[in-house]
Amino acid sequence: MVVTMLSDATGVPEPVLRLLLSILTAYPVALFYHIAFLRPMKTKWAPFIRNLYVVVTGLSISYFFNGSDIKHSLITTIVTWFICYFGDLIGNRELACAVSFIFNFSYLLVGYYVTSTDEYDVDWTMPHCVLCLRMIGFSMDFMDGAKFLKSSAPEKKTIDNKKIDPPVTQANLKAPKQPISFEKNVQLPTLPPLIETIGYAYFFGSFMIGPQFSFHLYRKLITMSLYADVNNIPAGSYKCALKSFFIGALYLGIQQIGVAYFPMSYLLTKEYNAEPLFVRLVSMWFAGKFAFTKYLGIWTLAEGSCILSGISFNGYDDNGNPEWNGLANVDMMKFEFSTSLNQIVGAFNTNTNLWTKIYIFKRLIFLGNKNLSSIGALLFLALWHGLHPGYYFCFFLEFVDIETEKRCVKRLEPYTKQLYDPMNKSNSIMILRRLHKVACWFGQTCGLHYAMVSFELLKWNRVIPAYNSVYWIGHIVVFSLLLADIILPRKRVKKIEDKNNTKLALNEKTKVISDYVNGTKIKEQ
Template sequence: MDSSFTSVSYWSSKIGTTEPALRLLLTVLYGYPLALLFRKCVFNKAPIAQHLYFITTGLILGYWNYGSDICHCIYSTIFTYFTLVILKGTLYSVVITFVFNLGYLIIGYFYWSTVSYDINWTMPHCILTLKLIGVAFDLYDGHQPVESLSADSKKLALVHPPNIFELFGFVFFPAAFLIGPQFSMKRYLEFIGGHYNNGDEPPNSVPAAVRKLLFGLFYLAVFQLLGFFVTDDYLISDAFGNLPFYRKMILLGMWGRFTLYKYISCWLLTEGACILFGLSQNGKDERGETRWDGLENVKLHIFENTTEFNHYIKSFNVNTNNWIAQYVYKRLKFLGDRQLSQIFSLLFLAVWHGVHSGYYMCFFFEFVVMYMERDIKSIVKSDVYLKSFFASPKIQLPLQIVLRMYTFVFMGWCVIPLVFLQYPRYFPVYANCNYVGAILFLLWPVVYAPLVRFLLKKYGKRNTEKAQ
């Protein structure tokens, strides 16, 4: 058989994708046979054997994708290990781990980033960065008075720094090393220690893993199907710009789904592999059956039924959002301002994603959209007539349709800079979309909100005078 027939480059050209993208997808799928091999040969063995299995398989997959560049992940893990061992659970260890790992990642972005979305060693390194920073914070929490910790911090706190095998096994866990999901060192150690085991038998997680696999393949197929109707190149073309406004908005919403389904399909596939390993166990449900949603990274029911952008935040990239809440947002409580804490959290997310302006524009729009929605809710809640109107059963169906169309279309708007990354590339797309998001969101606090409040005040006063 011609060796080219079995090569990744051959099939990537046939499928119409890039070789790094196909390698990444295959790596995600390799998590399933690796999980089966673990269940057959390594399950319930000594912790050192499990660590070595994860380290070896994770490094092999990393090398297959990125070659010798995988050494950057090794360097950061070694540096963090010695930082935690020497400085233990002190504030110094948190600061040094945070600055070193985030700084290393930013330097990597600066030298290795191109004008498009990059699949290189910085991808697993961004996952690794959050993992290592999280370990430093958990070790710090383990050395604080218990009564000073939040409920989540108590669950995740580490009394002792992990040994080098524990840290490397945690970082290079093969089903989550390259694209996530995020999980804590405490969860990994409980998994290794047999906390999630079903006696001497591997956990009964196969049905749950198969379901996630099928969901992942379904969303991957839908992603490919949507690619026939909308692509990145189409949005930037004159053909798209010349369409009637309503068609552009529908296609913008479809393109937004096309963009997000790429991530969702991969997250579902890798979550299924983690379930098959047994890492995703999350206690029992009300019927006494084991829950396997401990590493759920997308809540499909919420995501597909959004009526406000907060639903996207609750349902998309869940584990990273939880990490930001635990290690950034809540740690900024001393600022005494939730809005300021949100700004710094979104700024951290933008820096963590990369150096392109598109990341900052994307999270800027997340902030202004959330600001507008909170403001609208406040206005409705404070006005008795609006509150009664929107509570009416007659208005619920049309309201649901409008809100679902709103979230469908404008999620597409919000991810434009996330995809096109650089101003010269995403600004023409904004122009093709008639700047609709800027007109809606940016003008809300300076034009629409004052006008709405003025009219409500005037209308309310007139009604009061009539009543008298």
């Protein structure tokens, strides 16, 4: 009743309002967890108590958003656990993993089919798509855990009277960090208790819209093994959480203003088609831009509660300062100023992309071809998003865009890498370098925002008219570049026969310039 009244008063659709309130409710829940449970507890039941709090609060928030539809997430979580249990019982975890994958993915797709409308649906399938990946990853980790039973496990420290993994310390973080959402050793040698699996599925800071992370990380949180000194939790989480809150709210506010001027629906109007081509292209660029802004805002807003809970602790930086960006789902600066689509992959929906790389892309190694593995991963992501044809259109174009970009970068590298030679510090080179970066940024955003149109419009009867209005210019450009790269001959590189020159060239190749052009690391020649 209260939510309905607020919806009527604000004009925000009730499902969207419930989503925002659910994400915001996670903040006080996370704050209480930080105060009451993010400390040592002198009882062997400490991990159970922490997990129980997560279960109760997570289920409560889920019921507020889903109502009686909470049954869908409960069914899939419990059934997945029993699939793994019986798979272990018969000694065939591979079969259990396969059944779990089919069950979870099929359940989600049937849910899409039953609930789908012509618009982007904010209903129980939204958090369920997050749960789908979480349960598939859980069963795969359990399958991989069988390998550890055949070898001796490393020694583990005990906190709260329970064996846990070695903590993160300043000393062991001098090496390059692994993403904490899916570290190297996330396998599950033994099946976790059902109650812990439910806590993992309904973790209050992430079950609605992400971020994705492994059960291994969740267990490190409830056992306090995430910290080197449990009596001295690193400072800064409150400040970082508040920062995430305000940046997320700012982005959502900008998005609301932006879509008022450049709504995606405007691309389907007669007024839009009556505009000059240049104006239509500009309007499409901004419509795509503000469509992305929505995701940047909501993910950053959700990140704040993860930071407050303590699960986002990412060790220390080079100066010994604690970092709380371990589960950041978007790198704002990198996303906004990326000069390539390849960089965007690492800056947008980071943890889902990492999940796809680990659990789908790498598992398709049997195909023997990276392009086939990429197509398989993108097809999986398109299906995971829903049944609307716009998703498949978008992901197919994404694959072609990235492949074309990769080819163009390689072909133009002999001409562009001298711009990034640190020895070249002349004003003309600096100006050309900046112009090149601006050109790359503009090309990347044009391709990205253009593809986003089909992702947002969803249906063929809307996608096709929108692209017709700009004469499919984005498709023509990218396929023309791809075809040109295939047809045009490549410049031959002369072999250096002189031994001294060869040795010198090899030595110089080891010097890596720490600048990136179009996502490609440039080496000094």
